[in-house]
Amino acid sequence: MSNDALRIALLGCGTVGTAVARRLVDHADEFASRVERPVEITGVAVRDTSKPRPESGLDPSVFTTDAEALVRDADVVVELMGGIEPARSLLLTAMEHGASVVTANKALLGEDGPRLYETAAEHGVDLYYEASVAGAIPLLRPLQVSLAGDSVERIMGIVNGTTNFILDKMDRTGEALDDVLAEAQELGYAEADPTADVEGYDARAKAAILASLAFHTRVAALDVSCEGIMSITADDIRAARKMGCVVKLLAICERVRNGRGDQSLSVRVHPTLVPRSHPLASVHDAFNAVFIESALAGEVMFYGQGAGGDPTASAVLGDLVQAARHKVTGSRGPGESAYADLPILPLSQATTRYAIRIEVPDRPGVLAHVTNVFAGQGVSIESMRQGVRRSDDGLATLTIATHAATDAALARTVDQLRLLDDVSTVTSVLRMEGI
Structure with a gap:
């Protein structure tokens, strides 16, 4: 073994960066x-070098504000800054x-992954990003390597721990979304500005990464249809329970074939009704899980902690070891695979199912x-459940579950229901999966 140490540069020393540094220092012989x-951290780029960072285990002299100089003199650069710039320029x-x-x-990666790959x-260098999706869960490398000889048909996953914590707590306690x-x-699961999580933007970027790897097609975050959870109410959660379902924010990426055998992709993020019998329904708190269906392997699920300093550091360090090994052997890991170049369908052409709750007068002819x-839009009804008539206004809740149809046909159906004299209110519309 050569005594010449590989030079590692860290960009950022927050919770994850500190965990990475500490592990490399404490287990130097093992790495x-x-x-x-040997693997040596030669520098850590931070905003403020005067801030004490004893928990990192590093000598204060390695901290610098000159990230540009640091990345020009490293064998492996570990970027944990986040955001688009200056991270993009530094990595390039x-x-x-x-x-x-x-x-x-x-x-x-969701915005400019192809440029980084190119x-x-x-x-002739490696680009690794296992920690970008689902934290500690080994997910991206299995998609790139373990399933490389298979054909992935569908990915359906919980990839945002914050929203899963919120929806799971609402299901267990009946509390309102704002309270949870x-x-x-307060617990640190959500940022002071939770927009990226609750509006689905975080999950959208991760869906783009998953779809790109699984279907050998360049998918950007803006290609992913996205809907967050802020419209979900405690009534939605209770209605889901009556249907034997839970509400989850899912990233869904699937291969679609038309009657001629032509293939395309549907990639979307939205709140979804999932049967309680489905494996994803049992994912609680801030955990993540991704359910993959492939032609040969069948159904496979990856489950674990999707965020946090130590779990994310685990994925980062796994990538670091791979990149460092390749530096030693003069080899490279897998690069971008975008040969399929499948077209990406708009949400309107995706095939899904709806659960629609409406308020209707309890009188003959309404049903x-x-x-x-529904018949006028070619949408088939799978089930219909009517609630008890309210004595104060004579209205009853009608819950209708549909068979699969295009999202466009289902959306037109909802629009027509809103215009119907016999419908007082369209209370809720949720997509359904895993049934």
């Missing part, structure tokens, strides 16, 4: 054995100067008028 060369510079890159930056290929969100912020609306 040297795995990589077959690092690869142009021969450094492999490890990143957890799903936003950057730069890595051009300069406030608790999530016939409602079912005629």
Whole structure:
């Protein structure tokens, strides 16, 4: 084993960066054995070098504000800053100067992944990003390597721990979303500004990464249809329970074939009714889980902690070991695979199912008028459940579950229901999966 240490540069030293640094320092001999060369952190780029960071285990002299110089003189650059800039420019510079890159930056990958891949290929270096989706769960490498000889047909997953914590707590306690969100912020599960989580943007970026890997097609975050959870009410949760379902924010990526055998992709993020018998329904608190269906392997589920310093550091360090090994052996890991170049369907062409709750007068003829609306749009009703008539206004709740149809046909059905004289209110519309 050579005594020449591989130079590791860290960009950022927050919770994850600190966990990565501490592990590399405390287990230096172990990492040297795995990589077959010593691994040394030669610098850590931070905003403020005067801030004490004893928990990192690093000498204060390695901290610097000159990230540009740091990435020009490294063998592997680990980016944990987040955001688009300056992370993008620094990673491009690092690869142009021969450094492999490890990143957890799903936003950057969702926006500019192809450019990063092209730069890595051009300069013969690695680009790894296991930590960008589902934290500690080994997910991306199995998609790239273990299932490389298979054909992935569908991915359906909980990839945002904050929203899963909120929806799970609402299901267990009956509390309102705003109250549970406030608790999530107090516990540190949600940021002070939770927009990226509750509006689905975080899950959208992760869905783009998953779809790109699974279907060998470039998918950007803006290609992913996205709907958050802020419209979900305690009544929605109670109605889901009566249907034997839970509400989850899902990232769904699936291969679609038309009658001629032509293939395309549907990639979307939205609140979804999932049967309590489905494995994803039992994912509680802030955990993540991704359910994959493939032609040969069948159904496979990956489950674990999707966030947090130590879990995310585990994924980062796994990538770091791979990148460092390749530096030692002069090899490279898998690059971008976008040969399929499948078209991405708009949400309107996706095939799904709806659960629709409406308020209707409890009188003869109403059900016939409602079912005629569905028939007029070619949407088949799977079940219909009527609640007890309220004495104060004479209205009853009608819950209708549909068979599969295009999202466009289902959306037109809802629009027509809103215009129907016999419908007082369309209370809720949720998509259904896993049934």
